[in-house]
Amino acid sequence: xxFCPTNERHVKANAREYNDKFRYADNRIKTSKYNIFTFLPVxxxxxxxxxxxxxxxxxxxxxxxxEISSLSWFTTIVPLVLVLAIxxxxxxxxDFFRHKSDQQxxxxxxxxxxxxxxxxxxxMNVRVGDIVKLENNQFVAADILLLCSSEPYxxxxxxxxxxxxxxxxKVRQALSVTSDLGDVSKLMDFDGEVICEPPNxxxxxxxxxxxxxxxxxxxxxxxxxxxxxxxxxxxxxFGMVIFAGLQTKLMQNCGKTKFKxxxxxxxxxxxxxxxxxxxxxxxxxxxxxxxIGNTIWETWIGRKFEVFLPWEQFKNSAVFSxxxxxxxxxxxxxxxxxxxxxxxxxxxxxxxxxxxxxDQKIYHDQTDTSAEARTTTLTEExxxxxxxxxxxxxxxxxxxxxxxxxxINGQTYGMISH
Numbered sequence: 001x002x003f004c005p006t007n008e009r010h011v012k013a014n015a016r017e018y019n020d021k022f023r024y025a026d027n028r029i030k031t032s033k034y035n036i037f038t039f040l041p042v043x044x045x046x047x048x049x050x051x052x053x054x055x056x057x058x059x060x061x062x063x064x065x066x067e068i069s070s071l072s073w074f075t076t077i078v079p080l081v082l083v084l085a086i087x088x089x090x091x092x093x094x095d096f097f098r099h100k101s102d103q104q105x106x107x108x109x110x111x112x113x114x115x116x117x118x119x120x121x122x123x124m125n126v127r128v129g130d131i132v133k134l135e136n137n138q139f140v141a142a143d144i145l146l147l148c149s150s151e152p153y154x155x156x157x158x159x160x161x162x163x164x165x166x167x168x169x170k171v172r173q174a175l176s177v178t179s180d181l182g183d184v185s186k187l188m189d190f191d192g193e194v195i196c197e198p199p200n201x202x203x204x205x206x207x208x209x210x211x212x213x214x215x216x217x218x219x220x221x222x223x224x225x226x227x228x229x230x231x232x233x234x235x236x237x238f239g240m241v242i243f244a245g246l247q248t249k250l251m252q253n254c255g256k257t258k259f260k261x262x263x264x265x266x267x268x269x270x271x272x273x274x275x276x277x278x279x280x281x282x283x284x285x286x287x288x289x290x291x292i293g294n295t296i297w298e299t300w301i302g303r304k305f306e307v308f309l310p311w312e313q314f315k316n317s318a319v320f321s322x323x324x325x326x327x328x329x330x331x332x333x334x335x336x337x338x339x340x341x342x343x344x345x346x347x348x349x350x351x352x353x354x355x356x357x358x359d360q361k362i363y364h365d366q367t368d369t370s371a372e373a374r375t376t377t378l379t380e381e382x383x384x385x386x387x388x389x390x391x392x393x394x395x396x397x398x399x400x401x402x403x404x405x406x407x408i409n410g411q412t413y414g415m416i417s418h
Contacts, residue, residue, distance in 0.1 A: 011129050012193045013240050014113070019129040027142050027244040028106050028124040029251060032098040039095075043088050056080050059331060068327040086346045090376045097374070110134075110141045113238075116188045130241045131187050140229045143248045144239030145194060145210075145219065146174040147181055154179030156237045162228040163203055163250060167399055169232050172225060175210065175217050187238055194219065199243055201252035208242075226250060286333065287326040295322030352379045 012018045034042055048054050056076060063073040106124035111133040114121070118133055123141045126132060132141060140158070149156040154174030161167050181187050196208025196219065203226065208219040225231075225239055227248040245251065298321050353373035356362075362371040373379055405414035 007198065009196050009198050009242075010193065011196070011240070011242055013129055013131060013190050014188065015129055015191070016127055019127065024128040025245040025247045026124065027126040027241075029102055029245055031102055031254065032095050034092070034095050039092065040088075043091055044084070046091075047084060047087055053080070053083070062327060062331055065327075068324050069331060083346060086350070090346070090350060094375050094377070108139070108141070113184065113187055116184070118184060124245075126241060126244060128241050128244050131190070131238055132241060133236060133238050134225070134231045135236050136231055136234055138231050140225045140227055140231070140239075142227050142241045142245070143243035144225050144241050145208075146172050146223050146225055147178040147187070147190070147238045147240055148174050149179075149237035150182070150235035156225075156234040157232045158225060158229040159232050160226070160229050162230075163226060172222060174223060175219075177212070177215075177217060178210075181238065190240075192240075194240070194242060196242060199247035199249075199252055201249060203249050203253070282333070287329045290329050291322040291326035294325040295319055298322070349376050349379055352376075 009024075010022065011024075048057070057080070060073060060076045060080065063069045063076055106122065108123045109120050110123055110126055111118045112121040112126060113119075113131040113133070126141050131147070132144060134140060146154065146156060148154050154176070156172050156174075157169045158172060159167060159169055178190075178192075181190060190212075192210050192212035194208055194210055197206065204221055206219065206221040206224050210217040210219055224242070225237075227243075228250040231237065243249065353376040356371050356373045356379060359371060363369070403414060405412060407413070
């Protein structure tokens, strides 16, 4: 197995066996966080990063010790399991839709030059070094080097809205030496090798060199079609896959799916931490006082009732009895932190996401599109937006502007506003 140096990448056209030696990523993408085997441990780990849940687990462990527990462990485990289950169901639902979206993208069809003919392949089966054909209004399946197109001089036009939000078309142009490779037979014989930079997230930068017919040709970003772009106003074009799947610039910018916390979560964590310190001090003081009181009572008075109320075997002294009493009161007084608060918050988030989906005021009639809460864990963040920044007029006007009025040499033309 060969490995490329970390500062360069070698890709040869129409040579899958050669490119496979470098173990490049395939074109399958994955934005989901869990699978069947990792869901339970990973989700529980994420949930227990919330201080209150870890706090209640510690109390639950104490309640499982019969010598100190004066309350049934059901009083803690039932609401705790309920909170964990509701959150897990919400997270599983969100991740299911991520899996569904990934599957839909991975199963899109693309035309790939294989064994001398164009064949329909799923996006996830496209590999580095393949030559693919794009047609007008098609999404680009991977980061590809433009070889030729239906336009003169190897020109093509792309829309990069999914990359940078801009709807205006951008021009890309192939190298002059490859711009006449518009025939499948010529492309089948193309054996150029590209040496370029390793995968990175810089959308506006690409440096590389094409080696072909004992000559070297410089490559830059103006000759690349990035994954997520759409081919516009161009009948067709051919390109060579340089980066695929998770190594494309689009996916490099996406990063790993993280466990996100809302402002309310952070506030609740802070409050619980503060309350925990206060509660701990309160419990410690009260527990110590009550434990001392129990020790004194057992020493002076309790021993007189040993005939009627004998000590259990593990209670071999009044001091040890006071020690057990201390932990019993720790359990009894823990209810000042209501776990029901977390149940209420999780239920409200779920209900809020449904109301967003059902809201007719944010329904778009022209495209028959309703609002969709893609995650049920961040909906309350919408109510905490303080500033909205817009970079240009086109963002607000959708690049649709109507002439109203102008003045030329003192003469007014156009509609007169009232």
